[in-house]
Amino acid sequence: MSLVIKGARPYGEGEPVDVLIEDGVITAIGPVSVPEDAEILDAGGQVLLPGFVDLHTHLREPGREDTETIDSGSAAAALGGYTAVFAMANTDPVADNALVTDHVWRRGQEVGLVDVHPVGAVTVGLKGEKLAELGTMAKGSAAVRVFSDDGVCVADPLLMRRALEYSTALDAVIAQHAEEPRLTVGAQAHEGEKSARLGYPGWPASAEESIVARDCLLALHAKARLHVCHVSTAGTVDVLRWAKDRGTKVSAEVTPHHLLLTDERLETYDPVNKVNPPLRTGGDVEKLRAALAEGVIDCVATDHAPHAVQDKDTEWSAARPGMLGLQTALSVVARAMVEPGLLDWRGVARVMSERPAAIGNLPDHGRPVEVGEPANLTLVDPAAEWTVRGAELASIAANTPYEGMRLPAVVTATVLRGRITAREGKIC
Numbered sequence: 001m002s003l004v005i006k007g008a009r010p011y012g013e014g015e016p017v018d019v020l021i022e023d024g025v026i027t028a029i030g031p032v033s034v035p036e037d038a039e040i041l042d043a044g045g046q047v048l049l050p051g052f053v054d055l056h057t058h059l060r061e062p063g064r065e066d067t068e069t070i071d072s073g074s075a076a077a078a079l080g081g082y083t084a085v086f087a088m089a090n091t092d093p094v095a096d097n098a099l100v101t102d103h104v105w106r107r108g109q110e111v112g113l114v115d116v117h118p119v120g121a122v123t124v125g126l127k128g129e130k131l132a133e134l135g136t137m138a139k140g141s142a143a144v145r146v147f148s149d150d151g152v153c154v155a156d157p158l159l160m161r162r163a164l165e166y167s168t169a170l171d172a173v174i175a176q177h178a179e180e181p182r183l184t185v186g187a188q189a190h191e192g193e194k195s196a197r198l199g200y201p202g203w204p205a206s207a208e209e210s211i212v213a214r215d216c217l218l219a220l221h222a223k224a225r226l227h228v229c230h231v232s233t234a235g236t237v238d239v240l241r242w243a244k245d246r247g248t249k250v251s252a253e254v255t256p257h258h259l260l261l262t263d264e265r266l267e268t269y270d271p272v273n274k275v276n277p278p279l280r281t282g283g284d285v286e287k288l289r290a291a292l293a294e295g296v297i298d299c300v301a302t303d304h305a306p307h308a309v310q311d312k313d314t315e316w317s318a319a320r321p322g323m324l325g326l327q328t329a330l331s332v333v334a335r336a337m338v339e340p341g342l343l344d345w346r347g348v349a350r351v352m353s354e355r356p357a358a359i360g361n362l363p364d365h366g367r368p369v370e371v372g373e374p375a376n377l378t379l380v381d382p383a384a385e386w387t388v389r390g391a392e393l394a395s396i397a398a399n400t401p402y403e404g405m406r407l408p409a410v411v412t413a414t415v416l417r418g419r420i421t422a423r424e425g426k427i428c
């Protein structure tokens, strides 16, 4: 099986080249002689990047298949340019044992559109009381290497310390949803001028920053790897910089929505804007963008969080937090980072593919677009624009905060191990 991508610009640099892919591996770059049986993908000078890797997605299977399944979520991922995603453990039942994590992995391979790597829960039932069997999940067919109680924080410092210590023997990383629960009881929105004026109970920046600081110290002393989920405040950036400077093995992600949207959206009272952690201020957004450009924040992760209409389109306080993200991530990053000149396409490859693949221990993703490398690739038309319509996205749920927005940059094809999984907005 061979595929030729004709006239693509790797990383958006230089003159267009042809890329020959045989048996899932890039075998030639340049002007290539096209094998007779080869499939042709005409790139027309578009940008060729390594396939995107999402460290943080909620696929809702098992348990809430009315909002997303591994099937529908894989389609959304492929259409968004992803070749690998990490599916969070807050399903029902919780992915706190190898039975569930192996099921998620197997189902992802059956669907075959994207590698679905299950995240294992840190604690049994996400209850924060006792450690789950991390070792059994690591040894299963899913070979789990990322553990997280995302949705809730591992708040108990002793449990967090034990999880970090235990993870070192598994070469795993603990991904923390940093939210001190005692500081966010009843919280509904970023605690600030907007929430005060509009009457939303506040979610203070310090609830995130205090946990990140604590966990960085625990990780440093345990010589363990910590990953901070969905960084949302300027203060967290300062803590991360301080921790990295002292040699802490800490990595961090930021979501597309925290790079683009602010608590100005609270004015609408529309729960489509409700998310955890909450949308912050313009000043936070500016600092998050700079930190991502600089590398203090390592990568972009979507925190794709589908919710049913009845759980979302209700009064603000009753609505579930979370937003769709897989199919809009690239375009939002283009708007927030590429258009203002904070990242070029090589930088996009770094934050959406290379760094997340390295953090998630995926040897075959996030690799350079070079001969001998696995053909996990994404083709992007940087000049195109599109209008977001929740109903037209591949997800079962439709809770996008970008409804009706015109966004730059379109994913025109995704290639997984040499096979086209998505092309011109359609699943292959």
Ligand SMILES: NC(=O)N[C@@H](CC(=O)O)C(=O)O
Pocket: 058, 090, 150, 151, 152, 177, 274, 275, 276, 277, 303, 305, 306, 320, 321, 322, 323
């Ligand atoms: N981000 C959210 O607002 N919601 C996530 C949970 C989480 O990421 O904390 C969800 O599972 O819906």
Ligand SMILES: [Zn+2]
Pocket: 150, 151, 152, 177, 229, 230, 276, 277
């Ligand atoms: Zn979270």
Ligand SMILES: [Zn+2]
Pocket: 056, 058, 088, 150, 151, 303, 305
């Ligand atoms: Zn999440």
